[in-house]
Amino acid sequence: MSKEKFELKLNNPLPQGVADALRTQVEKALSFLPDSGSGESGKPFIRLRIDGENAGKGYRIMRENAEKAVSIVGSDAASLVRGVYAFIEKFCGVRKYTYAPAVRQKEPPALPDIIDEKYEPFFEYTETDWLSPHSTEYSFFNGLNGTRYRKLPDEYGGSVGYISGFAHTFTNEFCSAKKYFKSNPEYFALRGIRRVRSQLCLTNPDVYGIVRQEVFDLLQKKHNPGAKLQIISLTQNDNLFYCTCENCRRADRKYGSHAGTVLEFVNRIADEVGAAGYDNVAIDTFAYRYTRRPPEGIKARDNVIVRLCTIECCFSHTIDDESCGANADFCKDLLTWSEICKRIYIWDYCTNFCNYTGIFPDFGTLQRNMQFFYESGVKGVYEEGNFQMEAECEFGELRAFLISKLMQNPYCDFNALRDDFCRSYYGGGAQYICRFLDIITENAAHRHLSIYEPMTSTLTLSREQIELCDSLWQEAKSRTRLAEHEHVLASEICWRWWKYKNRVSEFASPFTLRKQAELLKKDIAGLGVTRLSESTPFRAFFISMAHSHRTHAKTESVIKMLYRR
Numbered sequence: 001m002s003k004e005k006f007e008l009k010l011n012n013p014l015p016q017g018v019a020d021a022l023r024t025q026v027e028k029a030l031s032f033l034p035d036s037g038s039g040e041s042g043k044p045f046i047r048l049r050i051d052g053e054n055a056g057k058g059y060r061i062m063r064e065n066a067e068k069a070v071s072i073v074g075s076d077a078a079s080l081v082r083g084v085y086a087f088i089e090k091f092c093g094v095r096k097y098t099y100a101p102a103v104r105q106k107e108p109p110a111l112p113d114i115i116d117e118k119y120e121p122f123f124e125y126t127e128t129d130w131l132s133p134h135s136t137e138y139s140f141f142n143g144l145n146g147t148r149y150r151k152l153p154d155e156y157g158g159s160v161g162y163i164s165g166f167a168h169t170f171t172n173e174f175c176s177a178k179k180y181f182k183s184n185p186e187y188f189a190l191r192g193i194r195r196v197r198s199q200l201c202l203t204n205p206d207v208y209g210i211v212r213q214e215v216f217d218l219l220q221k222k223h224n225p226g227a228k229l230q231i232i233s234l235t236q237n238d239n240l241f242y243c244t245c246e247n248c249r250r251a252d253r254k255y256g257s258h259a260g261t262v263l264e265f266v267n268r269i270a271d272e273v274g275a276a277g278y279d280n281v282a283i284d285t286f287a288y289r290y291t292r293r294p295p296e297g298i299k300a301r302d303n304v305i306v307r308l309c310t311i312e313c314c315f316s317h318t319i320d321d322e323s324c325g326a327n328a329d330f331c332k333d334l335l336t337w338s339e340i341c342k343r344i345y346i347w348d349y350c351t352n353f354c355n356y357t358g359i360f361p362d363f364g365t366l367q368r369n370m371q372f373f374y375e376s377g378v379k380g381v382y383e384e385g386n387f388q389m390e391a392e393c394e395f396g397e398l399r400a401f402l403i404s405k406l407m408q409n410p411y412c413d414f415n416a417l418r419d420d421f422c423r424s425y426y427g428g429g430a431q432y433i434c435r436f437l438d439i440i441t442e443n444a445a446h447r448h449l450s451i452y453e454p455m456t457s458t459l460t461l462s463r464e465q466i467e468l469c470d471s472l473w474q475e476a477k478s479r480t481r482l483a484e485h486e487h488v489l490a491s492e493i494c495w496r497w498w499k500y501k502n503r504v505s506e507f508a509s510p511f512t513l514r515k516q517a518e519l520l521k522k523d524i525a526g527l528g529v530t531r532l533s534e535s536t537p538f539r540a541f542f543i544s545m546a547h548s549h550r551t552h553a554k555t556e557s558v559i560k561m562l563y564r565r
């Protein structure tokens with residue numbers, strides 16, 4: 001098909017941006033498309049349409065025969081955009097692996113004469129961290145729709161997201177301690193004989209009144225009637241200081257869980273928000289740490305989201321692995337929550353928060369967990385990774401890509417996607433890195449893995465296995481150049497960090513340890529990594545390494561800690 005004959009026919013008014021995106025990508029790919037006829041009227045080749053009946057809740061890509069145009073139908077603008085990008089990916093051979101420009105496959109598939117592809121989203125909300133998910137184009141290609149890093153334009157169907165803060169909003173955004181603690185300490189949690197400013201007393205009627213008013217003020221400012229879903233988060237702070245006043249204790253006892261007291265509060269707000277006609281707004285709360293256990297005798301309203309967090313879980317075993325104690329407990333809670341809440345979102349974790357640069361071997365559980373979430377009726381997923389990431393390290397980009405694809409479809413061909421990504425990202429080094437990933441994934445399955453796991457218990461590798469892994473990284477480096485070589489070096493940091501923490505290989509000898517450690521530090525800083533963990537001291541340390549020596553004295557103690565075994 002020649003470029004001159006190509007034309008988009010838009011059957012109803014469509015966002016210009018959608019049409020432009022499709023046109024640009026299809027034009028890029030035209031030279032690879034076979035001469036495929038020109039449609040009934042001579043010219044049109046691809047039609048875009050919004051049609052709820054034909055597309056279910058998602059999109060449908062159709063072509064009846066070689067003479068006919070391709071039709072992409074979406075149930076709404078967001079679904080149509082997904083359909084457009086699915087077409088570009090699958091039938092034009094274009095991939096968006098990272099924030100770098102999309103890649104055209106060398107040999108894209110021939111455009112089939114007959115196409116009928118249907119898709120319905122598995123989750124209404126999808127979000128993850130790392131670097132590339134910040135890119136809007138990446139989000140379109142790989143199906144991310146949360147608002148943490150992107151604001152998808154309304155004409156593209158918009159984002160699904162939080163118009164309040166994302167998390168831990170009590171005492172910060174709602175009934176702020178800054179504003180009320182001094183004058184009204186009774187609004188805050190009673191611990192022993194004192195009130196503490198970092199949690200609320202949710203049975204205090206004045207607290208309800210304040211939060212309610214602040215929710216309605218927020219709606220007045222930020223409500224968008226055209227949005228698909230807007231969320232207001234009413235969530236406990238990140239500590240265990242729940243209120244122990246008499247009323248709160250009574251409510252906790254009544255529901256058999258602190259979650260009951262929170263849910264009663266949130267349900268009341270949700271009822272008022274619903275009654276005021278905010279049909280596209282949901283109120284979100286946590287089932288996190290002390291509120292994880294499901295309450296008895298209360299159900300979440302339909303417009304309430306409960307975000308259940310996997311923070312206590314093990315990540316080398318799947319969530320539904322009954323032989324793993326931490327996961328079996330979580331699994332029970334999830335299934336009970338799903339009986340009392342129609343809108344569970346999962347807040348899941350996919351990095352080591354004490355060792356951002358260290359190996360986190362969870363690749364063997366990502367797919368089954370996502371399937372299990374879906375099968376348990378979960379409606380949204382946030383995969384919290386290295387949200388402070390400023391430069392690639394560990395397998396951040398690979399992980400972001402795989403997680404995004406799993407949220408798009410938990411039943412995708414995971415290994416094929418992994419290999420495909422690695423071929424593009426690591427070039428000639430791909431097969432060695434995939435082999436390394438297989439070794440650590442298999443090894444990790446023999447023990448539990450928390451998100452704070454020390455490197456000394458993350459893997460147990462024999463001397464032979466360590467030598468094998470060393471040789472795999474050497475091969476990967478020797479077979480790559482330019483950007484692909486840089487990617488190998490960045491990912492290799494996680495292996496070097498593991499070896500350093502375990503004092504093996506080049507870090508085994510006490511005579512050269514310091515020199516090797518200096519080299520590792522220099523390479524990490526050289527990549528632009530500014531944090532080794534979620535906590536701040538290492539950040540100060542790396543800033544001092546990379547930019548100046550001004551803070552050196554201050555961070556000396558941290559450096560010592562880093563070097564101490």
Ligand SMILES: [Zn+2]
Pocket residue numbers: 189190200201202203204243244245246247248249
């Ligand atoms: Zn209380």
Ligand SMILES: [Zn+2]
Pocket residue numbers: 314315316317324325327447448449
């Ligand atoms: Zn386990």
